[in-house]
Amino acid sequence: MVIAKKNFKSRLIVGTGKYKNMEECAKAIEISGADIVTVAVRRVNILDKKKPLLMDYIDPKKITYLPNTAGCFNSKDALRTLRLAREMGGWKLVKLEVLGDKKNLFPEMIETLKSTEILTKEGFQVMVYCNDDPLMAKRLENSGASAIMPLAAPIGSGLGILNKTNIKIIRNQTKLPLIIDAGLGQASDATIAMELGCDGVLVNTAIARAKNPFTMALAFKNAVVAGRHSYLSGRIKKILMGSRSSPKKGII
Amino acid sequence: MKKIKKIKIRINGKIKTVKENLNLLNIIKNFKIPLKKVAIELNQEIVDKKKLNKIKLKTNDKIEIVHFIGGG
16 A cells, blocks of 8 residues: 555554553554554653653554544644654655544544645645545545545444445545554455545554454454455456356256 | 742643743653654744753743653
8 A cells, every 4th residue: 555655565554542451452463464553642640750751662663653533623733743843853755634523433524635735835645534525535535635534333332344435435435544443343344445446444442452353453454455356356346136156057 | 149040830730830941842851751752842932942941931831741642
């Protein structure tokens, strides 16, 4: 998968939140085969210096950190967060996520669009979390987004892809990397996303909160590969009636 | 001996009393924060980490020190 001219071997991006501990997170990422992980920017705990650091468990030299603005509800906060992320070590490839509603966590698209324009001008490569609206996806593309990341369903809901038609329309209109972000619940949801022609999927809760995050990480890894092969292979046409698989000739 | 004045600053939302003559680098080092793994803001402006020792603090300065944590 190529994003902002950089080649990534896996089409599965995983989040690093919601795991029981850092060890579990690091192991699940390793099993998933992901080479991009999303990370959040938060205050250092100045009182508890022994708290483990993410960088001690996941090496940013081996795995691409994708700083995310999760938790930001306006453009100002999102820009501040990503500028700090860039300061930390030169991160230019970032995930923009500006939320609009604390309950459903849907993206606030006006603020998202505004932020995309500013960040692009500042030299960021912006992967944009958005709703599954083809018109808004087009506007993001025109604003210089590096990847379009529509939700499948509300963040953490596990509902799977709710609007396949819109995802297909977005696929057909854009050459940008199209990555399903948020709302997947099980491995087959990732396969469906890939079969719709998406370039990748981003998964956090479905792996981190599975009863067994390790086997679920493996399941998602395989599901993404299966979906991609299925998409590239060209599926058969759907027909209403049966079509026999064995020849009539020679029936005894 | 001249008594060193103390000032109140806010670090990551917590009020701290520190000696007036300290610079930002002293403060960060006092908290044993690994400089390479953080980014620092002073009054909402990002600070160049190479220039921390040149920044003197004054009362009510707001310092934010952030790092990466797990997130989706």
